[in-house]
Amino acid sequence: MKNKYVMTINHQEIELIDSFEQIAVEIHPTAKEGSKAVAAEIAALIRQKQTAGEPCVLGLATGSTPKYLYAELVRLHREEGLSFKNVVTFNLDEYYPIEPDALQSYNRFMKEQLFNHIDIKEGNYHVPDGTVPKEKIKAYCEEYERKIESAGGLDIQILGIGNNGHIGFNEPGSSINSHTRLITLDNSTRLANAFDFPNMSQVPRLAITMGINTILKAKKVILLAWGSHKAKIVRRSVEGHSTDQVPASLLQQHPNTKFVIDEQAAHDLTRNKEPWLTGDCEWTPALIRKAVTGLAMKLDKPILMLTDKDYNENGLNDLVVQYGSAYELNIKEFNAIRDTITGWPGGKPGPQLPNHPERSEPAKKRVLIFSPHPDDDIISMGGTFIRLHEQGHDVHVAYQTSGNIAVTDEFVLRFIDFAVGFEGMFDISNKKSNEILEEAKAFIRSKKTSQKDTPEIRAIKGLIRRCEAKATCRYVGLPDGNEHFMNLPFYETGLVEKKPMGPEDVKLTVDLLRKLKPQQIYCAGDLADPHGTHKVCLDIIFAALEEVKNEDWAKDCWVWLYKGAWQEWDIHEIEMAVPMSPDQIVQKRLGIFIHQSQKDVVPFQGSDMREFWQRAEDRNANTADLYDRLGLQKYAAIEAFVRYHFM
Incomplete structure (x- = not known):
C-alpha cells in the first residue's frame, strides 16, 4: 500500500505516512533482511574506524532478537573478510546469579552466537559477570561504566524490546537517569523468559543491566523488533508519550535512534493499521x-x-x-x-457455490494437516479436523517435530516409574531397557541447569508426545497409518535453540507431499515469533511447495493457514470461518486433554497462565463474538483460516 500524501513546508515536500511516529522507523519484509541491513551498517562503521586507526565500540544485546544479526556478522567475517580486531563490545545485561557456562547465561550465548566465530581479541568483549558477590555488585557496576567511558563510549548500541517495553533489563518505572546496576526482574519478564529454564522456580529474580542513562549516552541506538507479538509495544514506544512506564519510549529523547523492524512488528503502526489517517491511500x-x-x-x-x-x-x-x-x-x-462462514471446510458437496471458501470438487478430498508440535492440530483447528473426518475426507496428519523439549522431567519420571513397575509386575525381564530407565532417572535427579537432555531422555520425551498424538488421531477416528511422524532434523538439538531449516527438512516434506498428493493442506501460519518452531516449520512447507508446485497434483491443491494457541487472525484477514456448536467445543476440549504432558503446567507459556485448551476456547469464542458484533450469525465458537497462494 503506497501512501501518496505529502505536505510542502519551507519549499520541501514531506511525506506524512510516518507523521504519528516520534522515532525513525525502518521496516523490512523479514527479520533476516532487517538484520542484514543493520549488520551492513555495523560493518561499514567497523571498516571506517579501522581506516582511521580507531576502536569501534559496540553495545550488544542478547535473546532471540539479534540472532540473525550475529549470524550475518559472522558471515561477513568468514566470507567477506570483515575483521573485528579493532572492535570492543559491552553487553547490556546478564542474569544474576548465574554461572557463565550455564545454558541460559548470556555470557555463553554471546560466545556461541558471535565471539567464538570471529577474530575479536580476548580482552575486548565484556559481558556482566553473574557470579560477582552481592556485596561487591555496586562497585562492579561502577567499574563497568568506567570501562565503557575509557573505551570512548558506545558508537552503536543494539537493543531488543520486551513486551512490557523494557530495554536491557530496565523494567517499567526505571529512571531515565539510571546507570548499570542490579535490578529485580518484573514477573512478566521472568514468565516470558521461562522457556529457557527447566521450570519457573529456576528463572533468576535478579539481573545486572546497563541503565537507561548508559544507553542514551551511546552515539547511535538501533532497536530491533521482530514478529507480530511486538507490534503493540512498538506502537506505544514510537507513537505514544515518552514515559518511564514504557522504557523504550524514552528513546524518543535520543537524537540518533531508530527502530529496525519487520512487517509483522509494524502491524499496529498508524501507517499500517489506519493508513487513511496519514493521507491519501490506494x-x-x-x-x-x-x-x-x-x-x-x-x-x-x-x-x-x-x-x-x-x-x-x-x-x-x-x-x-x-x-x-x-x-x-x-x-x-x-x-x-x-460468505467466509462455512460448516464444510472441505467444500460443500453439490452445485458449485461461487462465493464459498472451498471448491465443491472433488467432493471427497485427501487432506493433509501439518502440525508443528504433536498437539497443534487439535489445539488450533480441532473442530475443523474432526469435521473434515466426519464429512468423509481422507484426513492425514503430519507431526513435523517430536516436541520432546516440551515434556517436563517430572512427567518423564512418572512414565519411567510406570514402565519399571509394569515390568516388575509381569516379570518381564529386559535388563537393557531397565538399565536405560534407571540411568534416565539418575540423570534427571542430578541434572544441572547447564546440561541438556541425553539422547535417551529426548527419545522418552518424544515417545510420550508421539503416543499422545496417536491417541488424538484415534479419538478423531482416523485409520491407523494416517498419522505421519516426520521428526524434522532442525528440531533435534536437545535445546530450546534450534538449528536453521536444512535441505533434509525440505526433502522429508517434499517426499510426504509426493506420497500423499493432497488436494487440501492445512499448516500453522503463526508468525508471532520469527525464531520459533512454527515459523521454521512453515518456511519448510513453503520451500517444499515451491519445489513441487509445477507437478500435476499440486496445481489442484489449496493451502489454508491456521494460527497457533497464541493468537488469531484479524477479522478482516479471515477467508474461511468454521463455526462450532457448544457440543463440538467440548469434543475438541476432550481431544486436547489427551495431551496430558501439556496439561496443568504448560512449558513455554510465557506470561499467559491459561492452559492450551483454555486459550483455544477463549480464542475461538472471541472470533465468534467478533462476527456477532459485526452483525453476522451468533455462534459459540469459530476457527479461522487464511488461504495461501503458492502458485
Whole structure:
C-alpha cells in the first residue's frame, strides 16, 4: 500500500505516512533482511574506524532478537573478510546469579552466537559477570561504566524490546537517569523468559543491566523488533508519550535512534493499521475490508448500521465517495464476510457455490494437516479436523517435530516409574531397557541447569508426545497409518535453540507431499515469533511447495493457514470461518486433554497462565463474538483460516 500524501513546508515536500511516529522507523519484509541491513551498517562503521586507526565500540544485546544479526556478522567475517580486531563490545545485561557456562547465561550465548566465530581479541568483549558477590555488585557496576567511558563510549548500541517495553533489563518505572546496576526482574519478564529454564522456580529474580542513562549516552541506538507479538509495544514506544512506564519510549529523547523492524512488528503502526489517517491511500479490497471492520469495531456497531457520518468523522470519506453511500459499501462488505462462514471446510458437496471458501470438487478430498508440535492440530483447528473426518475426507496428519523439549522431567519420571513397575509386575525381564530407565532417572535427579537432555531422555520425551498424538488421531477416528511422524532434523538439538531449516527438512516434506498428493493442506501460519518452531516449520512447507508446485497434483491443491494457541487472525484477514456448536467445543476440549504432558503446567507459556485448551476456547469464542458484533450469525465458537497462494 503506497501512501501518496505529502505536505510542502519551507519549499520541501514531506511525506506524512510516518507523521504519528516520534522515532525513525525502518521496516523490512523479514527479520533476516532487517538484520542484514543493520549488520551492513555495523560493518561499514567497523571498516571506517579501522581506516582511521580507531576502536569501534559496540553495545550488544542478547535473546532471540539479534540472532540473525550475529549470524550475518559472522558471515561477513568468514566470507567477506570483515575483521573485528579493532572492535570492543559491552553487553547490556546478564542474569544474576548465574554461572557463565550455564545454558541460559548470556555470557555463553554471546560466545556461541558471535565471539567464538570471529577474530575479536580476548580482552575486548565484556559481558556482566553473574557470579560477582552481592556485596561487591555496586562497585562492579561502577567499574563497568568506567570501562565503557575509557573505551570512548558506545558508537552503536543494539537493543531488543520486551513486551512490557523494557530495554536491557530496565523494567517499567526505571529512571531515565539510571546507570548499570542490579535490578529485580518484573514477573512478566521472568514468565516470558521461562522457556529457557527447566521450570519457573529456576528463572533468576535478579539481573545486572546497563541503565537507561548508559544507553542514551551511546552515539547511535538501533532497536530491533521482530514478529507480530511486538507490534503493540512498538506502537506505544514510537507513537505514544515518552514515559518511564514504557522504557523504550524514552528513546524518543535520543537524537540518533531508530527502530529496525519487520512487517509483522509494524502491524499496529498508524501507517499500517489506519493508513487513511496519514493521507491519501490506494484502496485495495483488503484495505477496504480492514477499514470497514475496524470502524464497526471502533464504534461498536454492526456493519449494516454504519452511516455516512460515521465514515466521514473517522477519515474514511473517500470510501463513501467511491461507493456513493455507506449503504452500498456496507452491503458489499457484509455479504463478503458472511460468505467466509462455512460448516464444510472441505467444500460443500453439490452445485458449485461461487462465493464459498472451498471448491465443491472433488467432493471427497485427501487432506493433509501439518502440525508443528504433536498437539497443534487439535489445539488450533480441532473442530475443523474432526469435521473434515466426519464429512468423509481422507484426513492425514503430519507431526513435523517430536516436541520432546516440551515434556517436563517430572512427567518423564512418572512414565519411567510406570514402565519399571509394569515390568516388575509381569516379570518381564529386559535388563537393557531397565538399565536405560534407571540411568534416565539418575540423570534427571542430578541434572544441572547447564546440561541438556541425553539422547535417551529426548527419545522418552518424544515417545510420550508421539503416543499422545496417536491417541488424538484415534479419538478423531482416523485409520491407523494416517498419522505421519516426520521428526524434522532442525528440531533435534536437545535445546530450546534450534538449528536453521536444512535441505533434509525440505526433502522429508517434499517426499510426504509426493506420497500423499493432497488436494487440501492445512499448516500453522503463526508468525508471532520469527525464531520459533512454527515459523521454521512453515518456511519448510513453503520451500517444499515451491519445489513441487509445477507437478500435476499440486496445481489442484489449496493451502489454508491456521494460527497457533497464541493468537488469531484479524477479522478482516479471515477467508474461511468454521463455526462450532457448544457440543463440538467440548469434543475438541476432550481431544486436547489427551495431551496430558501439556496439561496443568504448560512449558513455554510465557506470561499467559491459561492452559492450551483454555486459550483455544477463549480464542475461538472471541472470533465468534467478533462476527456477532459485526452483525453476522451468533455462534459459540469459530476457527479461522487464511488461504495461501503458492502458485
